[in-house]
Structures are given as C-alpha cells and as structure tokens.
Amino acid sequence: MHSRLPDPRQYPAGDLGNMLIHYTQSIIAAPSDEDAALWRESLRGAVGDLLERDDALMLSVALAMVPSRRHYQELWQALRDAVEMPVGRRAIVFAIPLVLVAGSRGEATLPDHIADVDGLNALLVNHGVFAAGAEVFLSGKLLHPDSVVGISPAQLYRFSRQLQDAARGVPLALAPSAVTCKEEGVFLRYLTGVAIQPEGADVPVDLSGKIGAWGVPLMKFIGEALHTEGVTLFPIPRAPLPLMQAMVEGQFARLDVALQVFASSLIRRLRDADERPVAVMAAHEGGELRFTLSAASGSSKREGFIWPLSPLDNVALIEARFVELMRECQVDDIRVLSTLQDDSRDGMPLFLCAQDLPPAGETVQ
Numbered sequence: 001m002h003s004r005l006p007d008p009r010q011y012p013a014g015d016l017g018n019m020l021i022h023y024t025q026s027i028i029a030a031p032s033d034e035d036a037a038l039w040r041e042s043l044r045g046a047v048g049d050l051l052e053r054d055d056a057l058m059l060s061v062a063l064a065m066v067p068s069r070r071h072y073q074e075l076w077q078a079l080r081d082a083v084e085m086p087v088g089r090r091a092i093v094f095a096i097p098l099v100l101v102a103g104s105r106g107e108a109t110l111p112d113h114i115a116d117v118d119g120l121n122a123l124l125v126n127h128g129v130f131a132a133g134a135e136v137f138l139s140g141k142l143l144h145p146d147s148v149v150g151i152s153p154a155q156l157y158r159f160s161r162q163l164q165d166a167a168r169g170v171p172l173a174l175a176p177s178a179v180t181c182k183e184e185g186v187f188l189r190y191l192t193g194v195a196i197q198p199e200g201a202d203v204p205v206d207l208s209g210k211i212g213a214w215g216v217p218l219m220k221f222i223g224e225a226l227h228t229e230g231v232t233l234f235p236i237p238r239a240p241l242p243l244m245q246a247m248v249e250g251q252f253a254r255l256d257v258a259l260q261v262f263a264s265s266l267i268r269r270l271r272d273a274d275e276r277p278v279a280v281m282a283a284h285e286g287g288e289l290r291f292t293l294s295a296a297s298g299s300s301k302r303e304g305f306i307w308p309l310s311p312l313d314n315v316a317l318i319e320a321r322f323v324e325l326m327r328e329c330q331v332d333d334i335r336v337l338s339t340l341q342d343d344s345r346d347g348m349p350l351f352l353c354a355q356d357l358p359p360a361g362e363t364v365q
Contacts, residue, residue: 003316004336007069008283009309014067019046021062024074040078047075048082051157059153063311072311083156084242088199090160093171093243094207095148096138096191097250098222099257101234103184110233112178114140114191114225123221127214129240130195134204137172138193138240140225144177148190148247156243163196171243181231184265186258188250192243209239209249248312255307259291260325262305266293267329275299278354279326281319282337289318290341294353296333304351 016022023043030036050058059079066072084092102110114120117140121130130136151171159171172192179187195205206212215237222235238253240246263279270277275295284290287309294302307318319336326334335357342350 003319004338005281005283005289005315005319006338006340007309007315008285008289008340009069009287009311011067011069012065014071015065018058018062018065020058020075021066021071023078024066024071027074028070040074043074043078044081047078048157051082051154054154056152056154069311076312079153080242080244083153083160083244086161089163090197091163092195092197092203092205092207093151093156093159094193094195094205094240095143095243095246095250096193096240097238097246097253098142098189098191099236099238099250099253100179100187100189100226101184101236101257101261102179102181102187103232104181104230105183106230107180107182108228108231109178109180110142110226110228110231112142112176114142114222116140116225120191120221120225123217124214127212127217129206129212129214131202131204135196136193136204137195138191139172140191141172141174141176142178142189143174143192145188145190145247145250147174147177148192148243148250150174151243153244159194184261186254186261188254190246190250191237193240205240207239207241209241209245211237211239248310251310252313256321259305259307259322262303263291263293263325264329266303267331270295273299276333277329277331278333278335279322279331280335280337280352280354280357281322282341282352283315284341284350285343288343289315290351291322292351292353293331294355296354298355302351302353304349306349 014021016025023039023046026039027036030039062075066075120140121138124130124138125132159165171194197203218237219235222237223233226233236257238249241249267277275297277293278296280292282290289307289309291305292302323334344350
C-alpha cells in the first residue's frame with residue numbers, strides 16, 4: 001500500500017549492541033525466508049527468557065530504540081508469540097475493545113459495568129464466539145485504556161502459564177471506569193476475559209478478529225445495558241482478541257471512529273451553510289497526522305483532527321481510509337501534502353486548510 005504522506009515518526013539510529021535489536025536487524029537483512037525464520041525463533045527465545053526472568057527493562061529499551069517501524073513490528077510480534085504461545089494447557093487473556101459514541105446536552109455518566117454479565121456471556125456462547133461448555137468468562141467491567149495498558153507483557157506471560165491466578169480472575173481484578181460525557185464524544189473501554197485451553201484442544205474463543213452475525217445483537221445488548229437517561233449512545237464492539245493485540249486494535253478503532261464522527265459532522269455543517277468542503281491531510285513533526293476540513297470559499301468555517309501515531313500504525317492505511325471516507329461523503333477535493341509539515345506556526349498548532357494551498361495542490365481524484 002503506497003502513501004503520499006511521509007511518516008512523521010522519528011526513530012533513533014538503533015543500537016545493534018542490544019541483543020533484541022540485533023536479532024530484528026538480522027531478520028530484516030536475512031538473505032532467505034529460511035534464515036529469517038531461524039532469526040525469528042532466536043528472537044522469540046530471547047524475549048521468552050527475559051519474560052521468564054521478569055526483565056522488563058531490556059524489553060522496554062529495545063522497543064524504545066528500534067530504528068524503524070519494521071523493526072518494531074518484528075519485536076512486537078516476537079513479544080506476542082512469547083506471551084501467547086506457551087506449551088501445554090494455557091490461559092488466554094483476551095479483550096473486546098468497545099468504542100462508545102455518546103452524546104448528551106448536559107453532563108451524564110454511563111454505568112461502569114454491564115450488570116447482566118451472565119446474559120453477556122450466554123449471547124457469545126449462543127453465537128459461537130465462545131465454545132459451548134468451555135472454561136471461558138468475559139467480565140462486564142468497562143476498563144479504561146490506561147488500566148489495560150498497565151498490564152505488562154511479563155504479567156500476561158505469567159497469567160498464561162499460572163492457571164490458578166488466571167482462573168481466580170487476577171487479570172480481571174482491575175476497577176471499572178465509567179464514561180462521563182457532555183455534548184458528543186468518542187470513548188474507548190475494554191471488556192476483558194479469560195479462557196482456559198486444554199493441551200491439544202481447539203482455542204475456545206474465536207480470536208480471528210472478524211465480526212460475524214453476533215455483532216449486531218452484541219451492540220444492541222450493550223446499548224440496552226448502558227442505557228442512560230438523556231444520553232444518545234452508539235456502542236461499537238470489536239472482535240475479541242488476545243489482550244496485547246486488543247490494545248492496539250482498540251486505540252486504532254477509537255481514532256478511526258472519532259475521525260468519522262468529526263468529518264461527517266463538519267461536512268454536514270459546511271453544506272448546511274452552502275459551502276463546498278475541502279479536505280486536507282498532512283504529516284506533522286512530532287509524529288502526528290492532521291486532517292482539516294474547511295470551506296473552499298475561504299470562510300472561517302474550519303476544524304482539524306489530530307491522529308497521534310502509535311508505533312504500529314500504518315500511515316498508508318490511515319491515509320487510504322480517510323480518502324475512502326471522503327469519497328463516501330462525496331467530498332471531491334482531497335489534498336494530500338507529500339512533505340513533512342511544522343508542528344506549529346506563530347505559537348499555535350498548525351492546521352492547513354483550503355486557502356493555505358494552491359487550488360491545483362496535490363489532489364486525490
């Protein structure tokens with residue numbers, strides 16, 4: 001997938017004296033797929049040894065010092081493999097990312113949990129997301145992203161192997177976090193769960209990442225469970241995934257939905273004012289993509305959206321999704337800046353709009 005946008009993330013030179021970075025570089029530079037596979041196995045083994053010793057420092061340093069997104073991907077995948085693929089009977093810690101689009105004229109607070117947790121689990125069993133009769137439990141607590149990110153890979157490594165801790169719900173012991181909204185907002189919460197997979201048995205949870213026929217019933221169930229007087233709520237549950245992967249998917253989903261809400265609302269207001277919308281997207285210093293919608297006439301009607309890039313975000317994918325969104329909204333003037341832009345101008349965050357660019361600027365037809 002090709003991107004016109006540059007990648008604004010800054011990477012260090014990379015310390016090849018760091019064992020983990022050395023392995024990732026060896027994978028990338030391997031002359032054959034067979035050689036790359038051998039280096040990947042070495043990397044996974046080294047990561048597993050660090051997790052076994054609960055040595056978080058070397059892992060953190062390596063993740064912070066990788067010289068490119070490709071290196072980060074290799075190290076992140078090795079970390080996931082080491083955490084999620086123990087030998088023998090294992091516990092699977094997973095989560096359903098839940099994006100909540102909520103609006104209220106006054107300040108309102110949603111429930112911080114789904115009270116009918118048995119009904120929640122039964123729905124997922126009935127639709128085949130959980131295997132019938134398997135040891136699987138999804139908590140009804142709505143967990144804040146900061147709480148979930150606080151669960152370290154070393155903890156997940158232990159939970160997957162120390163089944164008594166997992167069965168007692170240690171990963172599920174975090175306190176829930178309610179959503180408080182005023183006007184319109186897009187929020188992220190996680191529903192976390194634990195499944196026990198016997199040795200040689202099939203995975204008791206559908207972790208394919210695909211949303212099936214169960215998506216609409218689950219959305220309706222959650223909407224009713226979190227119903228709050230005076231609040232318009234649109235819950236968007238994603239598919240269950242292993243926790244580390246769910247963290248990445250959840251953050252992407254929240255920003256993706258927030259960008260859709262931002263764009264559709266502003267485009268509607270521009271057209272209500274008989275203005276033709278122009279979309280601009282640019283990469284800015286500091287590791288951000290910024291999206292601006294403004295009036296072609298140059299009126300003051302303009303607003304911007306910031307997408308802070310995570311280490312695993314794919315710039316080309318985000319660009320393509322925005323272009324697709326604009327086309328769905330019938331915006332035909334989409335300008336993509338192929339050079340890195342400043343973070344600010346005159347002491348204010350820089351958001352480029354229609355009048356800042358020549359009419360024949362880089363336009364995606």
